[in-house]
Amino acid sequence: MLLGKVIGTVWATRKDEQLVGMKFLIVREVDLDGKPQPNFVVAVDSVGAGEGETVLVAQGSSGRQTVLTKDKPVDAVIMAIVDRLDVTE
Amino acid sequence: MLLGKVIGTVWATRKDEQLVGMKFLIVREVDLDGKPQPNFVVAVDSVGAGEGETVLVAQGSSGRQTVLTKDKPVDAVIMAIVDRLDVTE
Amino acid sequence: MLLGKVIGTVWATRKDEQLVGMKFLIVREVDLDGKPQPNFVVAVDSVGAGEGETVLVAQGSSGRQTVLTKDKPVDAVIMAIVDRLDVTE
Protein backbone atom coordinates (compact mmCIF):
# COMPACT_ATOMS: atom_id res chain seq x y z
CA MET A 1 0.00 0.00 0.00
CA LEU A 2 0.97 3.56 -0.58
CA LEU A 3 1.33 5.91 2.40
CA GLY A 4 -0.15 9.34 1.79
CA LYS A 5 -1.95 12.37 3.12
CA VAL A 6 -5.37 13.60 2.03
CA ILE A 7 -4.91 17.08 0.57
CA GLY A 8 -8.04 17.71 -1.43
CA THR A 9 -11.10 16.61 -3.36
CA VAL A 10 -11.93 16.08 -7.02
CA TRP A 11 -15.41 17.10 -8.15
CA ALA A 12 -16.77 15.36 -11.22
CA THR A 13 -20.42 15.55 -12.25
CA ARG A 14 -20.10 13.66 -15.54
CA LYS A 15 -18.79 10.19 -14.77
CA ASP A 16 -19.47 6.50 -15.21
CA GLU A 17 -22.87 5.92 -13.58
CA GLN A 18 -21.41 3.23 -11.29
CA LEU A 19 -19.41 5.98 -9.59
CA VAL A 20 -22.32 8.13 -8.44
CA GLY A 21 -22.01 8.99 -4.76
CA MET A 22 -18.34 8.14 -4.43
CA LYS A 23 -15.93 10.65 -2.95
CA PHE A 24 -12.69 11.16 -4.90
CA LEU A 25 -9.89 12.37 -2.69
CA ILE A 26 -6.45 13.63 -3.66
CA VAL A 27 -3.76 11.78 -1.75
CA ARG A 28 -0.21 13.07 -1.83
CA GLU A 29 2.46 10.49 -1.20
CA VAL A 30 4.47 11.09 2.00
CA ASP A 31 7.74 9.65 3.29
CA LEU A 32 8.19 8.01 6.70
CA ASP A 33 8.61 11.43 8.33
CA GLY A 34 5.35 12.62 6.83
CA LYS A 35 7.16 14.85 4.34
CA PRO A 36 5.16 15.39 1.12
CA GLN A 37 6.53 13.78 -2.04
CA PRO A 38 6.01 14.90 -5.67
CA ASN A 39 3.54 12.14 -6.60
CA PHE A 40 -0.16 12.08 -5.84
CA VAL A 41 -3.06 9.79 -6.68
CA VAL A 42 -6.83 10.27 -6.81
CA ALA A 43 -8.47 7.59 -4.66
CA VAL A 44 -12.01 6.68 -3.67
CA ASP A 45 -12.64 7.04 0.05
CA SER A 46 -14.09 3.92 1.71
CA VAL A 47 -13.36 4.75 5.34
CA GLY A 48 -14.44 8.36 5.94
CA ALA A 49 -10.99 9.90 5.64
CA GLY A 50 -10.74 13.64 6.11
CA GLU A 51 -8.45 16.37 4.86
CA GLY A 52 -5.03 16.27 6.47
CA GLU A 53 -5.26 12.66 7.58
CA THR A 54 -2.56 10.13 6.79
CA VAL A 55 -3.96 7.12 4.98
CA LEU A 56 -3.14 3.87 3.22
CA VAL A 57 -4.18 3.47 -0.42
CA ALA A 58 -4.60 0.09 -2.14
CA GLN A 59 -4.11 0.30 -5.89
CA GLY A 60 -4.95 -1.70 -8.99
CA SER A 61 -7.53 -4.48 -8.78
CA SER A 62 -7.04 -4.41 -4.99
CA GLY A 63 -8.71 -1.02 -5.08
CA ARG A 64 -11.91 -2.83 -6.02
CA GLN A 65 -12.07 -5.19 -3.04
CA THR A 66 -14.09 -2.96 -0.72
CA VAL A 67 -17.90 -3.17 -0.57
CA LEU A 68 -18.08 0.33 -2.04
CA THR A 69 -15.75 -0.20 -5.00
CA LYS A 70 -16.49 -3.81 -6.00
CA ASP A 71 -16.49 -4.20 -9.83
CA LYS A 72 -16.30 -0.43 -10.27
CA PRO A 73 -13.89 1.38 -12.65
CA VAL A 74 -11.62 2.72 -9.92
CA ASP A 75 -7.98 1.76 -9.40
CA ALA A 76 -7.23 3.29 -5.99
CA VAL A 77 -9.08 3.17 -2.68
CA ILE A 78 -8.35 4.55 0.78
CA MET A 79 -8.81 1.47 2.98
CA ALA A 80 -7.23 2.62 6.27
CA ILE A 81 -6.56 5.79 8.25
CA VAL A 82 -3.14 5.77 9.87
CA ASP A 83 -2.86 6.45 13.61
CA ARG A 84 0.87 6.11 13.98
CA LEU A 85 4.02 4.75 12.37
CA ASP A 86 6.69 2.91 14.33
CA VAL A 87 9.91 3.09 12.36
CA THR A 88 13.04 1.39 13.71
CA GLU A 89 15.35 2.16 10.86
CA MET B 1 -6.76 7.40 -10.64
CA LEU B 2 -4.52 9.52 -12.76
CA LEU B 3 -5.39 13.19 -13.29
CA GLY B 4 -4.88 14.35 -16.86
CA LYS B 5 -5.97 16.54 -19.74
CA VAL B 6 -7.22 15.32 -23.10
CA ILE B 7 -4.81 16.61 -25.75
CA GLY B 8 -5.49 14.49 -28.79
CA THR B 9 -6.75 11.37 -30.52
CA VAL B 10 -5.15 8.18 -31.79
CA TRP B 11 -6.50 6.79 -35.07
CA ALA B 12 -6.06 3.07 -35.64
CA THR B 13 -7.86 1.17 -38.40
CA ARG B 14 -6.17 -2.18 -37.86
CA LYS B 15 -6.92 -3.32 -34.33
CA ASP B 16 -8.35 -6.14 -32.25
CA GLU B 17 -11.94 -6.55 -33.47
CA GLN B 18 -13.30 -6.08 -29.94
CA LEU B 19 -12.07 -2.49 -30.12
CA VAL B 20 -14.10 -1.37 -33.12
CA GLY B 21 -15.96 1.86 -32.41
CA MET B 22 -13.90 2.86 -29.37
CA LYS B 23 -12.35 6.30 -29.18
CA PHE B 24 -8.70 6.37 -28.12
CA LEU B 25 -7.75 9.67 -26.53
CA ILE B 26 -4.33 10.96 -25.58
CA VAL B 27 -4.30 12.11 -21.95
CA ARG B 28 -1.36 14.11 -20.68
CA GLU B 29 -0.78 13.89 -16.94
CA VAL B 30 -1.23 17.22 -15.12
CA ASP B 31 -0.26 18.38 -11.64
CA LEU B 32 -2.69 19.93 -9.14
CA ASP B 33 -2.29 23.34 -10.81
CA GLY B 34 -3.20 21.85 -14.18
CA LYS B 35 0.39 22.12 -15.38
CA PRO B 36 1.25 19.50 -18.04
CA GLN B 37 3.68 16.75 -17.00
CA PRO B 38 6.00 14.70 -19.25
CA ASN B 39 3.97 11.48 -19.12
CA PHE B 40 0.90 10.68 -21.17
CA VAL B 41 -1.33 7.65 -21.63
CA VAL B 42 -3.69 6.54 -24.39
CA ALA B 43 -7.10 5.82 -22.84
CA VAL B 44 -10.50 4.71 -24.11
CA ASP B 45 -13.19 7.33 -23.61
CA SER B 46 -16.30 6.05 -21.80
CA VAL B 47 -17.84 9.39 -20.81
CA GLY B 48 -17.76 11.64 -23.87
CA ALA B 49 -14.66 13.60 -22.89
CA GLY B 50 -13.54 16.33 -25.25
CA GLU B 51 -10.24 17.96 -26.15
CA GLY B 52 -8.92 20.23 -23.42
CA GLU B 53 -11.02 18.69 -20.65
CA THR B 54 -9.48 17.54 -17.39
CA VAL B 55 -10.30 13.90 -16.69
CA LEU B 56 -9.69 10.94 -14.40
CA VAL B 57 -8.22 7.77 -15.88
CA ALA B 58 -8.55 4.32 -14.27
CA GLN B 59 -5.74 1.98 -15.28
CA GLY B 60 -5.00 -1.72 -15.32
CA SER B 61 -7.87 -4.19 -14.91
CA SER B 62 -9.92 -1.31 -13.48
CA GLY B 63 -9.88 0.13 -16.98
CA ARG B 64 -12.11 -2.78 -18.01
CA GLN B 65 -14.91 -2.18 -15.50
CA THR B 66 -17.05 0.11 -17.66
CA VAL B 67 -19.85 -1.25 -19.84
CA LEU B 68 -17.87 -0.19 -22.92
CA THR B 69 -14.54 -1.78 -21.99
CA LYS B 70 -15.62 -4.97 -20.20
CA ASP B 71 -13.31 -7.91 -21.10
CA LYS B 72 -11.62 -5.83 -23.80
CA PRO B 73 -7.83 -5.54 -24.31
CA VAL B 74 -7.55 -1.99 -22.97
CA ASP B 75 -5.68 -0.93 -19.85
CA ALA B 76 -6.84 2.66 -19.40
CA VAL B 77 -10.27 4.27 -19.46
CA ILE B 78 -11.51 7.81 -18.91
CA MET B 79 -14.28 7.31 -16.35
CA ALA B 80 -14.89 10.88 -15.13
CA ILE B 81 -14.63 14.47 -16.36
CA VAL B 82 -13.31 16.81 -13.69
CA ASP B 83 -15.28 19.97 -12.85
CA ARG B 84 -13.03 21.32 -10.14
CA LEU B 85 -10.29 20.46 -7.69
CA ASP B 86 -10.32 21.65 -4.08
CA VAL B 87 -6.77 21.48 -2.78
CA THR B 88 -6.05 22.48 0.80
CA GLU B 89 -2.36 21.79 0.82
CA MET C 1 -2.16 2.09 -23.48
CA LEU C 2 1.45 2.70 -24.27
CA LEU C 3 2.41 4.29 -27.58
CA GLY C 4 5.44 2.67 -29.18
CA LYS C 5 7.25 1.62 -32.32
CA VAL C 6 8.14 -1.95 -33.28
CA ILE C 7 11.92 -2.17 -33.50
CA GLY C 8 12.69 -5.87 -33.33
CA THR C 9 11.88 -9.46 -32.46
CA VAL C 10 12.74 -11.76 -29.56
CA TRP C 11 13.44 -15.38 -30.43
CA ALA C 12 12.85 -17.93 -27.66
CA THR C 13 12.74 -21.67 -28.31
CA ARG C 14 12.45 -22.77 -24.68
CA LYS C 15 9.29 -21.25 -23.25
CA ASP C 16 6.02 -22.03 -21.51
CA GLU C 17 4.17 -24.39 -23.84
CA GLN C 18 1.14 -22.10 -23.94
CA LEU C 19 3.29 -19.57 -25.79
CA VAL C 20 4.19 -21.73 -28.79
CA GLY C 21 3.52 -19.88 -32.04
CA MET C 22 3.34 -16.42 -30.52
CA LYS C 23 5.44 -13.61 -31.93
CA PHE C 24 7.32 -11.53 -29.37
CA LEU C 25 8.06 -8.04 -30.63
CA ILE C 26 10.26 -5.36 -29.10
CA VAL C 27 8.35 -2.10 -28.80
CA ARG C 28 10.23 1.07 -27.98
CA GLU C 29 8.18 3.76 -26.30
CA VAL C 30 7.81 6.95 -28.40
CA ASP C 31 6.65 10.45 -27.54
CA LEU C 32 3.89 12.32 -29.39
CA ASP C 33 6.37 13.39 -32.10
CA GLY C 34 7.40 9.78 -32.65
CA LYS C 35 10.75 10.36 -30.96
CA PRO C 36 12.16 7.18 -29.36
CA GLN C 37 12.26 7.06 -25.57
CA PRO C 38 14.62 5.04 -23.33
CA ASN C 39 12.05 2.41 -22.27
CA PHE C 40 10.97 -0.59 -24.26
CA VAL C 41 8.70 -3.57 -23.64
CA VAL C 42 8.45 -7.04 -25.17
CA ALA C 43 4.86 -7.58 -26.34
CA VAL C 44 2.96 -10.37 -28.08
CA ASP C 45 1.65 -9.34 -31.49
CA SER C 46 -2.10 -9.94 -31.98
CA VAL C 47 -2.67 -7.72 -35.03
CA GLY C 48 0.10 -8.47 -37.51
CA ALA C 49 2.27 -5.48 -36.66
CA GLY C 50 5.48 -5.06 -38.63
CA GLU C 51 8.88 -3.54 -37.98
CA GLY C 52 8.79 0.26 -37.94
CA GLU C 53 5.07 0.53 -37.31
CA THR C 54 3.66 2.64 -34.51
CA VAL C 55 1.42 0.61 -32.21
CA LEU C 56 -0.60 0.60 -29.01
CA VAL C 57 0.30 -1.88 -26.29
CA ALA C 58 -2.11 -2.99 -23.53
CA GLN C 59 -0.31 -4.14 -20.41
CA GLY C 60 -1.01 -6.21 -17.32
CA SER C 61 -4.09 -8.44 -17.24
CA SER C 62 -5.46 -6.38 -20.14
CA GLY C 63 -2.72 -7.95 -22.23
CA ARG C 64 -4.57 -11.25 -21.87
CA GLN C 65 -7.92 -10.10 -23.30
CA THR C 66 -7.25 -10.95 -26.93
CA VAL C 67 -8.24 -14.32 -28.41
CA LEU C 68 -4.56 -15.14 -28.86
CA THR C 69 -3.37 -14.29 -25.34
CA LYS C 70 -6.33 -15.37 -23.19
CA ASP C 71 -5.15 -17.01 -19.93
CA LYS C 72 -1.54 -17.03 -21.17
CA PRO C 73 1.49 -15.89 -19.14
CA VAL C 74 2.02 -12.67 -21.10
CA ASP C 75 1.68 -9.14 -19.71
CA ALA C 76 1.80 -7.02 -22.85
CA VAL C 77 0.00 -7.28 -26.19
CA ILE C 78 -0.03 -5.14 -29.32
CA MET C 79 -3.76 -4.61 -29.92
CA ALA C 80 -3.76 -1.77 -32.47
CA ILE C 81 -1.60 -0.34 -35.24
CA VAL C 82 -1.60 3.44 -35.26
CA ASP C 83 -2.46 5.29 -38.49
CA ARG C 84 -2.17 8.82 -37.21
CA LEU C 85 -2.12 10.99 -34.09
CA ASP C 86 -4.05 14.24 -33.85
CA VAL C 87 -2.48 16.31 -31.08
CA THR C 88 -3.94 19.70 -30.25
CA GLU C 89 -1.64 20.60 -27.42
Add this chain to the structure above:
Amino acid sequence: MLLGKVIGTVWATRKDEQLVGMKFLIVREVDLDGKPQPNFVVAVDSVGAGEGETVLVAQGSSGRQTVLTKDKPVDAVIMAIVDRLDVTE
Protein backbone atom coordinates in the same frame (compact mmCIF):
# COMPACT_ATOMS: atom_id res chain seq x y z
CA MET D 1 8.79 -9.89 -6.25
CA LEU D 2 10.35 -6.95 -4.53
CA LEU D 3 13.29 -7.51 -2.19
CA GLY D 4 13.09 -5.46 0.98
CA LYS D 5 13.76 -5.15 4.68
CA VAL D 6 11.14 -4.76 7.40
CA ILE D 7 11.76 -1.42 9.11
CA GLY D 8 8.54 -0.64 10.93
CA THR D 9 4.83 -0.98 11.51
CA VAL D 10 1.76 1.03 10.54
CA TRP D 11 -1.00 1.31 13.14
CA ALA D 12 -4.50 1.96 11.83
CA THR D 13 -7.61 1.61 13.96
CA ARG D 14 -10.11 2.89 11.42
CA LYS D 15 -9.94 0.65 8.39
CA ASP D 16 -11.98 -1.56 6.07
CA GLU D 17 -13.51 -4.21 8.34
CA GLN D 18 -12.01 -7.02 6.23
CA LEU D 19 -8.58 -5.86 7.41
CA VAL D 20 -9.13 -6.32 11.14
CA GLY D 21 -6.29 -8.32 12.69
CA MET D 22 -3.83 -7.85 9.84
CA LYS D 23 -0.35 -6.56 10.49
CA PHE D 24 0.83 -3.77 8.22
CA LEU D 25 4.60 -3.67 7.95
CA ILE D 26 6.81 -1.04 6.34
CA VAL D 27 9.23 -2.65 3.91
CA ARG D 28 12.11 -0.60 2.54
CA GLU D 29 13.43 -1.76 -0.80
CA VAL D 30 17.06 -3.00 -0.67
CA ASP D 31 19.62 -3.70 -3.38
CA LEU D 32 21.50 -6.99 -3.78
CA ASP D 33 24.03 -5.90 -1.12
CA GLY D 34 21.22 -5.18 1.34
CA LYS D 35 21.70 -1.44 0.97
CA PRO D 36 18.49 0.53 1.64
CA GLN D 37 16.86 2.24 -1.34
CA PRO D 38 14.62 5.34 -1.35
CA ASN D 39 11.34 3.47 -1.99
CA PHE D 40 9.25 1.66 0.56
CA VAL D 41 5.91 -0.13 0.54
CA VAL D 42 3.39 -0.98 3.25
CA ALA D 43 2.66 -4.72 3.07
CA VAL D 44 0.51 -7.18 5.00
CA ASP D 45 2.54 -9.82 6.80
CA SER D 46 1.48 -13.41 6.05
CA VAL D 47 4.58 -15.24 7.29
CA GLY D 48 5.47 -13.80 10.71
CA ALA D 49 8.20 -11.48 9.50
CA GLY D 50 10.00 -9.43 12.13
CA GLU D 51 11.76 -6.08 12.19
CA GLY D 52 15.11 -6.15 10.42
CA GLU D 53 14.38 -9.26 8.38
CA THR D 54 14.86 -9.35 4.63
CA VAL D 55 11.69 -10.38 2.84
CA LEU D 56 10.00 -10.85 -0.51
CA VAL D 57 6.85 -8.85 -1.26
CA ALA D 58 4.28 -9.85 -3.91
CA GLN D 59 2.32 -6.89 -5.23
CA GLY D 60 -0.91 -6.20 -7.06
CA SER D 61 -3.53 -8.93 -7.31
CA SER D 62 -0.79 -11.41 -6.40
CA GLY D 63 -0.81 -9.81 -2.95
CA ARG D 64 -4.26 -11.34 -2.49
CA GLN D 65 -3.31 -14.96 -3.12
CA THR D 66 -2.47 -15.91 0.47
CA VAL D 67 -5.08 -17.43 2.78
CA LEU D 68 -4.91 -14.29 4.92
CA THR D 69 -5.34 -11.72 2.14
CA LYS D 70 -7.75 -13.49 -0.23
CA ASP D 71 -10.30 -10.99 -1.70
CA LYS D 72 -9.11 -8.27 0.69
CA PRO D 73 -8.33 -4.68 -0.30
CA VAL D 74 -4.54 -5.04 0.02
CA ASP D 75 -2.03 -4.76 -2.81
CA ALA D 76 1.16 -6.01 -1.16
CA VAL D 77 1.93 -9.06 0.95
CA ILE D 78 5.10 -10.43 2.52
CA MET D 79 5.09 -14.06 1.35
CA ALA D 80 8.65 -15.15 2.16
CA ILE D 81 11.48 -14.40 4.56
CA VAL D 82 14.88 -14.42 2.88
CA ASP D 83 17.67 -16.57 4.33
CA ARG D 84 20.35 -15.79 1.81
CA LEU D 85 21.04 -14.42 -1.65
CA ASP D 86 23.48 -16.06 -4.05
CA VAL D 87 24.51 -13.47 -6.61
CA THR D 88 26.94 -14.44 -9.37
CA GLU D 89 27.03 -11.17 -11.22
Add this chain to the structure above:
Amino acid sequence: MLLGKVIGTVWATRKDEQLVGMKFLIVREVDLDGKPQPNFVVAVDSVGAGEGETVLVAQGSSGRQTVLTKDKPVDAVIMAIVDRLDVTE
Protein backbone atom coordinates in the same frame (compact mmCIF):
# COMPACT_ATOMS: atom_id res chain seq x y z
CA MET E 1 7.46 -8.60 -20.75
CA LEU E 2 10.66 -7.49 -19.17
CA LEU E 3 13.97 -8.51 -20.72
CA GLY E 4 16.55 -9.58 -18.15
CA LYS E 5 19.46 -11.80 -17.23
CA VAL E 6 19.49 -14.37 -14.43
CA ILE E 7 22.17 -13.32 -11.95
CA GLY E 8 21.35 -15.21 -8.78
CA THR E 9 19.04 -17.09 -6.47
CA VAL E 10 17.01 -16.16 -3.39
CA TRP E 11 16.83 -18.77 -0.63
CA ALA E 12 13.81 -18.62 1.68
CA THR E 13 12.88 -21.40 4.06
CA ARG E 14 9.99 -19.63 5.78
CA LYS E 15 7.41 -18.80 3.15
CA ASP E 16 3.77 -19.19 2.18
CA GLU E 17 3.20 -22.95 1.98
CA GLN E 18 1.92 -22.68 -1.59
CA LEU E 19 5.45 -21.66 -2.60
CA VAL E 20 7.26 -24.78 -1.43
CA GLY E 21 9.50 -26.15 -4.16
CA MET E 22 9.56 -23.02 -6.29
CA LYS E 23 12.85 -21.55 -7.40
CA PHE E 24 13.22 -17.80 -6.91
CA LEU E 25 15.71 -16.28 -9.31
CA ILE E 26 17.14 -12.78 -9.37
CA VAL E 27 16.71 -11.23 -12.81
CA ARG E 28 18.56 -8.03 -13.64
CA GLU E 29 16.97 -5.91 -16.32
CA VAL E 30 19.12 -5.55 -19.48
CA ASP E 31 18.94 -3.20 -22.45
CA LEU E 32 18.83 -4.33 -26.08
CA ASP E 33 22.64 -4.69 -26.11
CA GLY E 34 22.50 -6.95 -23.07
CA LYS E 35 23.93 -4.21 -20.85
CA PRO E 36 22.82 -4.55 -17.20
CA GLN E 37 20.41 -1.91 -15.88
CA PRO E 38 19.94 -0.76 -12.26
CA ASN E 39 16.61 -2.54 -11.68
CA PHE E 40 16.14 -6.18 -10.83
CA VAL E 41 13.18 -8.38 -9.95
CA VAL E 42 12.84 -11.69 -8.11
CA ALA E 43 10.90 -14.11 -10.33
CA VAL E 44 9.77 -17.71 -10.09
CA ASP E 45 11.38 -19.95 -12.69
CA SER E 46 8.90 -21.98 -14.76
CA VAL E 47 11.18 -22.95 -17.66
CA GLY E 48 14.46 -24.19 -16.15
CA ALA E 49 16.41 -20.99 -16.65
CA GLY E 50 20.03 -20.99 -15.53
CA GLU E 51 22.48 -18.39 -14.28
CA GLY E 52 23.65 -16.05 -17.02
CA GLU E 53 20.77 -16.76 -19.37
CA THR E 54 18.70 -13.98 -20.90
CA VAL E 55 15.02 -14.40 -20.15
CA LEU E 56 11.58 -12.86 -20.44
CA VAL E 57 9.62 -12.15 -17.25
CA ALA E 58 5.82 -11.75 -17.13
CA GLN E 59 4.68 -9.63 -14.19
CA GLY E 60 1.53 -8.97 -12.22
CA SER E 61 -1.40 -11.37 -12.53
CA SER E 62 0.19 -12.63 -15.76
CA GLY E 63 2.90 -14.10 -13.56
CA ARG E 64 0.27 -16.54 -12.28
CA GLN E 65 -0.75 -18.01 -15.64
CA THR E 66 1.77 -20.86 -15.74
CA VAL E 67 0.88 -24.33 -14.42
CA LEU E 68 3.46 -23.85 -11.65
CA THR E 69 2.32 -20.44 -10.43
CA LYS E 70 -1.47 -20.64 -10.86
CA ASP E 71 -3.29 -18.92 -7.93
CA LYS E 72 -0.01 -18.54 -6.04
CA PRO E 73 1.19 -15.34 -4.31
CA VAL E 74 3.88 -14.53 -6.89
CA ASP E 75 3.93 -11.51 -9.19
CA ALA E 76 6.74 -12.38 -11.58
CA VAL E 77 7.54 -15.52 -13.56
CA ILE E 78 10.24 -16.42 -16.08
CA MET E 79 8.22 -17.82 -18.98
CA ALA E 80 10.80 -17.88 -21.79
CA ILE E 81 14.54 -18.18 -22.32
CA VAL E 82 15.83 -15.86 -25.02
CA ASP E 83 17.93 -17.29 -27.87
CA ARG E 84 18.46 -14.11 -29.83
CA LEU E 85 17.24 -10.58 -30.37
CA ASP E 86 16.83 -9.06 -33.84
CA VAL E 87 16.84 -5.30 -33.47
CA THR E 88 16.44 -3.13 -36.56
CA GLU E 89 16.52 0.25 -34.88
